Amino acid sequence: MRFGTIGAGTVAEAVAGHLVTAGHAVTLSNSRGPGSLRDVVARLGPSAQAAPVEEAARADMVFLTVPWPRVGDALAGLPPWDGRILVDTTNRMAEPADADPGAVTPSELVATLAPGARVVKAFNTLYARYIAADPRHPEGRQLLFYAGDDAAAKxxxxxxxxxxxxxxxxxxxxxxxxRLIQVGGPLSALHALRQDPAGEAR
Structure with missing residues (x-):
């Protein structure tokens, strides 16, 4: 399975680091071009590479890690998604309209900006330092909440x-x-560990 990032800041580097450690190859990208990512790729090791956004977006699973105001520009003009998985890690600041049960959530909006993508919302509830850290602890594993409409993608x-x-x-x-995991939701910024049954810790 191929992995890519749109955006290459702290969250993208943290997620890419975990994927590389697990034995996967990752293609990182940002708006400034591959040359600006030499140091990031060097830190991650030989399983990581930098490429233009259009190439990174062709991966089987792509992580959207740009600041919320840049989401539209980041997703504009990309190749057809054709059912590939787009993991939305972004956060939009809470707005009064978010309290309306019928309001469109930020990830639903992302899905409209990436037609054909199977969108999964994840990593947005965790501060970057918790994403970057080893999720395995003596007391248990870091909980990671996610949401999505496609069962197979999830x-x-x-x-x-x-x-x-x-x-x-x-x-x-x-x-x-x-709505549970967006900014202002009950699971936003909730950092907790799951205690695995004896013998099941990974």
Whole structure:
């Protein structure tokens, strides 16, 4: 399975680091071009490479890690998604309209900007330092909440992050689960560990 990032800041480097450690190859990208990522790629090792955004976006699973105001520009003009998985790690600051049960969640908006992508919302509830740290602790594994509308995409995401050491928890759909994990939601910024039964710690 091929992995890519749109954006190459702290969150992208942290996620890429876990994927590389788990034995995967990752293609990172940003708006400034591959040359600006030499140091990042060097830190991650030979399984990481830098490429233009269009190339990174062709991966089987792509992590969107840009600041919220740049989401539209970051997703504009990319190749057709054709069912590839787009993991939305972004956060939009809470707005009064978010309290409306019928309001479109940020990840639902991302899905409209990436037609054909199977969007999974994840990593946005964790501060970057918790994403970068080893998710395995003596007391348990770091919980990672995620949401999405495509069951197969969520199952694939669950398997990938489980193998990197996180304890993934399905929060529901982009509408209902997305509201739980967006900024201002009850699971936002919740850092907790899952205690694995004896013998099941990864």
């Amino acid at each position: 199952a694939t995401f669950h398997d990938v992050v489980d193998r990197t050491g996180f304890a993934p928890v399905d929060a529901g759909t982009l509408r209902d689960g997305g």
